[in-house]
Amino acid sequence: MSTKKIDRRSFLSITALSGGGVAFGLFNRDALAQGPPPAGRGGAPGPGGPGGGRGAAALPKVENYIKIAADGTVTIMAKNPEVGQGVRTMLPMMIADELDVDWKDVKIEQTDVDGAKYAGQIAGGSTATPTNWLPMRQVGAMARMMLVTAAAQTWNVPESGLTTGSGKVYDKANNRSIGYGQLAAKAATLPPPAATDIKLKDAKDYKIIGKPIVNSDIKAIVTGKPLFTIDMEIPGMKYAVYQKGPVFGSKVKTWNEAEIKKMPGVVDAFVVVKNQPDTPFIGPPEAGDLQEGIAIVADHWWAAQSARKKLNVTWDEGPRASHSSVGYSAKAVEINKGKPQSITRNDGDVEAALASAAKTVEANYSYPFISHAPLEPQNCTAVVKDGKCEIWSSSQIPTGALGLIQTNLGIPQADITAHMLRGGGGFGRRLTNDYAIEAAMIAKMSGVPVKLVWAREDDLANDYYRAGGFHFLKGGVDAQGNITAWRNHFVTYGDGTANPPRLTSAANLGATEFPQPFVPNFAIFTSAQPLAIRTGSLRAPGSNALAFVIQSFIDELAHAAGKDPVQMRLDLLAQTKPAPAAPANGRGGGGAGGFNAARMTGVTKMVAQISDWNARQKSLPKGTALGVAFHFSHSGYFAEVAEVKVDANKKIKVNKVWVAADVGSQIVNTSMAINMCQGAIVDGMSAMMGQEITLDKGRVMQTNFNNYPLIRLTQAPPEIDVQFLKSDNNPTGLGEPSMPPILPAVANAIFAASGDRVRTLPLKNSGYSWA
Amino acid sequence: MAYTLTVNGKKSTVDVPADMPLLWVLRDVLKLHGTKYGCGIAQCRACTVHLNGKAVQSCQTLVSAVGTQAVTTIEGLSADGTHALQKAWEQVDVPQCGYCQAGQIMSAAALLASKPKPTDADIDTAMNGNLCRCGTYIRIRQAIHLAATLGNGASKGASGSAAQ
Numbered sequence: 003m004s005t006k007k008i009d010r011r012s013f014l015s016i017t018a019l020s021g022g023g024v025a026f027g028l029f030n031r032d033a034l035a036q037g038p039p040p041a042g043r044g045g046a047p048g049p050g051g052p053g054g055g056r057g058a059a060a061l062p063k064v065e066n067y068i069k070i071a072a073d074g075t076v077t078i079m080a081k082n083p084e085v086g087q088g089v090r091t092m093l094p095m096m097i098a099d100e101l102d103v104d105w106k107d108v109k110i111e112q113t114d115v116d117g118a119k120y121a122g123q124i125a126g127g128s129t130a131t132p133t134n135w136l137p138m139r140q141v142g143a144m145a146r147m148m149l150v151t152a153a154a155q156t157w158n159v160p161e162s163g164l165t166t167g168s169g170k171v172y173d174k175a176n177n178r179s180i181g182y183g184q185l186a187a188k189a190a191t192l193p194p195p196a197a198t199d200i201k202l203k204d205a206k207d208y209k210i211i212g213k214p215i216v217n218s219d220i221k222a223i224v225t226g227k228p229l230f231t232i233d234m235e236i237p238g239m240k241y242a243v244y245q246k247g248p249v250f251g252s253k254v255k256t257w258n259e260a261e262i263k264k265m266p267g268v269v270d271a272f273v274v275v276k277n278q279p280d281t282p283f284i285g286p287p288e289a290g291d292l293q294e295g296i297a298i299v300a301d302h303w304w305a306a307q308s309a310r311k312k313l314n315v316t317w318d319e320g321p322r323a324s325h326s327s328v329g330y331s332a333k334a335v336e337i338n339k340g341k342p343q344s345i346t347r348n349d350g351d352v353e354a355a356l357a358s359a360a361k362t363v364e365a366n367y368s369y370p371f372i373s374h375a376p377l378e379p380q381n382c383t384a385v386v387k388d389g390k391c392e393i394w395s396s397s398q399i400p401t402g403a404l405g406l407i408q409t410n411l412g413i414p415q416a417d418i419t420a421h422m423l424r425g426g427g428g429f430g431r432r433l434t435n436d437y438a439i440e441a442a443m444i445a446k447m448s449g450v451p452v453k454l455v456w457a458r459e460d461d462l463a464n465d466y467y468r469a470g471g472f473h474f475l476k477g478g479v480d481a482q483g484n485i486t487a488w489r490n491h492f493v494t495y496g497d498g499t500a501n502p503p504r505l506t507s508a509a510n511l512g513a514t515e516f517p518q519p520f521v522p523n524f525a526i527f528t529s530a531q532p533l534a535i536r537t538g539s540l541r542a543p544g545s546n547a548l549a550f551v552i553q554s555f556i557d558e559l560a561h562a563a564g565k566d567p568v569q570m571r572l573d574l575l576a577q578t579k580p581a582p583a584a585p586a587n588g589r590g591g592g593g594a595g596g597f598n599a600a601r602m603t604g605v606t607k608m609v610a611q612i613s614d615w616n617a618r619q620k621s622l623p624k625g626t627a628l629g630v631a632f633h634f635s636h637s638g639y640f641a642e643v644a645e646v647k648v649d650a651n652k653k654i655k656v657n658k659v660w661v662a663a664d665v666g667s668q669i670v671n672t673s674m675a676i677n678m679c680q681g682a683i684v685d686g687m688s689a690m691m692g693q694e695i696t697l698d699k700g701r702v703m704q705t706n707f708n709n710y711p712l713i714r715l716t717q718a719p720p721e722i723d724v725q726f727l728k729s730d731n732n733p734t735g736l737g738e739p740s741m742p743p744i745l746p747a748v749a750n751a752i753f754a755a756s757g758d759r760v761r762t763l764p765l766k767n768s769g770y771s772w773a
Numbered sequence: 774m775a776y777t778l779t780v781n782g783k784k785s786t787v788d789v790p791a792d793m794p795l796l797w798v799l800r801d802v803l804k805l806h807g808t809k810y811g812c813g814i815a816q817c818r819a820c821t822v823h824l825n826g827k828a829v830q831s832c833q834t835l836v837s838a839v840g841t842q843a844v845t846t847i848e849g850l851s852a853d854g855t856h857a858l859q860k861a862w863e864q865v866d867v868p869q870c871g872y873c874q875a876g877q878i879m880s881a882a883a884l885l886a887s888k889p890k891p892t893d894a895d896i897d898t899a900m901n902g903n904l905c906r907c908g909t910y911i912r913i914r915q916a917i918h919l920a921a922t923l924g925n926g927a928s929k930g931a932s933g934s935a936a937q
Binding site for chain 2: 085086087088214216217219220221223224225226227228229230232233235241266267302303304305308375376377378379424425426427428429455457458673674677678680681682683684685688706707708712713714715716718719720721722
């Protein structure tokens with residue numbers, strides 16, 4: 003894939019803000035030419051969500067990342083999609099520190115999508131830190147070394163006597179210095195150092211990495227400058243809405259075309275017929291696809307939306323109109339009564355171990371479909387002209403849009419230019435590119451540039467939802483309180499007629515999910531039933547639901563054994579020698595294996611210590627209690643404690659949360675790291691209390707934030723203490739692994755405070771509400 | 774219909790339907806994109822602006838109801854991004870995705886205009902309507918308290934109406 007150079011004029015309204023476009027590259031492309039970096043791995047199946055590009059095998063090219071102007075201005079290219087995870091700040095931090103420039107002198111410019119230049123341009127799987135940690139520092143270090151060489155040649159002195167700092171090369175012996183701007187032209191003619199010659203800084207010498215660096219878009223955000231995808235404007239642009247049918251896969255039978263076309267401000271209205279087969283419901287994460295619907299194009303969005311309200315459509319709703327959430331629950335119970343469709347894992351002899359256990363616990367857990375609901379609704383601006391296409395989106399896998407456009411519009415990927423603009427939240431929703439293909443189709447059919455903006459109602463009704471699921475569990479402990487048996491019949495969604503069942507996206511329970519291999523007699527059975535909506539990766543896919551089930555059930559077993567919940571977990575982690583430690587850049591979690599017991603033990607002890615678990619438990623008033631949980635996913639080890647007050651009316655208040663995390667040797671941006679961990683706690687609580695997508699007659703019943711509530715300021719914990727346990731492992735991501743433990747930590751605290759064991763989410767369905 | 778609006782101190786005449794929410798007039802007609810669409814039903818308050826200094830949801834404010842009231846958007850809160858809240862938001866590094874933050878700041882600005890030293894309870898009342906999907910609530914509260922200590926050192930916005 004290659005991208006064409008864009009007409010910058012159409013983009014100036016956005017890029018001018020970031021300060022980009024001012025500096026000019028002085029690095030010589032030819033002098034630095036090397037083999038292309040490997041393409042991103044993107045879209046790997048599995049509950050961990052799509053994988054990131056590895057990009058470490060070949061060195062990235064300096065000139066793709068750094069521009070140094072003659073006046074010393076340093077522009078660093080940010081290559082990944084920014085959806086609120088801070089990557090547009092973090093990756094340039096890695097480069098800038100090794101380049102040895104002051105952060106205040108750095109300008110950041112967002113790149114376009116360009117697989118020939120950049121590996122792993124995705125936001126998913128908490129992969130940005132582990133996959134970029136080495137290559138981004140290498141880029142900075144290579145440039146610094148070339149600048150030093152240029153200085154040595156300029157002064158005719160050995161490089162060994164030269165040092166760098168604050169964008170200058172110093173020759174201390176001769177008491178002189180020279181700015182990078184004066185060296186850039188010469189440096190650009192030099193060959194880059196070989197990989198084995200690149201000298202990276204010692205961690206103790208970092209000046210930017212490991213510091214609290216403020217979001218690089220902060221000024222635009224607080225002054226309301228156009229920044230987000232929805233803010234995109236291009237000359238001659240019209241505004242579009244797109245009405246899809248009430249049931250997934252609906253087709254238009256009849257509609258009041260003439261009336262709609264006459265509505266005020268409407269410039270065009272038409273059916274977008276899908277000429278490609280549906281992407282299968284089953285299998286790895288989808289790139290997203292086009293759904294048939296009615297496009298209305300107007301002079302402004304309100305005119306399009308007003309016309310949409312007058313639509314009178316007869317839909318062919320297809321076979322999925324008979325599906326309902328009530329039906330799914332009933333079917334799950336029925337499936338559990340029969341023989342499981344497949345054996346995912348069967349270690350030891352579970353039935354014998356359950357029969358001989360000192361105590362057993364049997365419990366059924368379930369959780370609903372939930373929607374990502376990023377605050378910026380899906381939108382995309384597209385131009386289709388002269389056989390070419392240009393789009394502006396905040397896709398988390400923007401390359402996915404290229405394939406969709408090629409398939410549906412017949413435009414070769416080489417003729418598609420994809421720009422990445424800041425997204426107002428992602429959470430996995432923007433891994434798919436359905437909005438992008440809609441915008442491209444509407445732009446093509448209307449013949450004008452369009453900005454398609456989904457209404458909130460479109461967003462909730464047309465998601466790739468976090469899959470619901472049902473777990474029928476039985477576990478046993480021996481006389482010493484050790485867990486000896488664990489059986490889980492997991493009923494999920496997919497094609498249950500195959501063996502093993504083929505599942506919808508991110509709807510599986512892996513064979514190596516904790517507490518495997520710590521329980522000697524351990525079985526997971528998996529069954530599936532058909533589904534009428536699509537599922538996809540949502541922040542910590544799989545883990546976001548599984549942690550609730552697994553860590554709650556461990557608590558139940560601890561209670562049965564009469565053991566302290568922290569001690570129960572530490573004992574469990576010590577119960578057997580697990581598989582070897584995770585590979586340095588391993589993804590882990592959700593069946594990928596690589597769980598390291600020592601690291602989880604470390605964060606569990608740490609969270610007990612910072613929450614003062616033993617003493618605090620005893621000091622809390624009646625009705626207030628602590629709950630603990632841990633979970634491993636996306637290479638991150640997180641243990642969390644919640645202090646929760648429960649009153650007689652099931653009103654709950656989470657007073658405080660403690661987070662202990664091991665994500666390796668280095669936190670890159672300490673400000674964003676804490677912000678994101680705190681946000682993950684709030685996000686998890688939000689999902690757990692009130693969020694649920696239900697179906698009736700194949701339709702999603704939730705429409706907006708009035709019936710799909712997000713947590714509010716007064717409901718969020720006033721205090722969240724986040725502590726990092728540094729370990730001798732490569733740094734890994736924390737946006738996802740920080741979230742899963744909070745759900746069971748709160749549920750376990752509710753039990754400790756009230757004696758009520760919540761086994762079904764959301765909590766509101768059991769009568770709970772926020773105090 | 775033609776309506777003459779005063780937005781951030783500047784008069785503009787727009788020809789739009791009477792039932793068009795101010796939000797879409799600002800975004801699609803006047804091209805002021807700082808005010809955000811999140812829900813359209815006054816649930817998220819990403820669209821918060823000031824009418825004569827009072828925080829309102831522009832998605833629920835019809836253009837025909839604005840009249841001569843002074844409209845202040847995030848773009849007009851200060852001339853150069855130096856309102857105490859804008860400085861505090863930067864100092865505390867509040868945002869994650871940032872999409873809700875203009876609305877948060879506009880709600881907080883109306884609060885500070887009436888209560889320069891708000892308590893936590895005041896913040897609860899004024900800010901509970903503003904959703905943050907990323908969950909930056911702890912920093913939002915912290916930044917409002919910080920702004921209260923920074924005082925009103927801001928340059929006046931174009932309309933000067935932020936503190937009315």
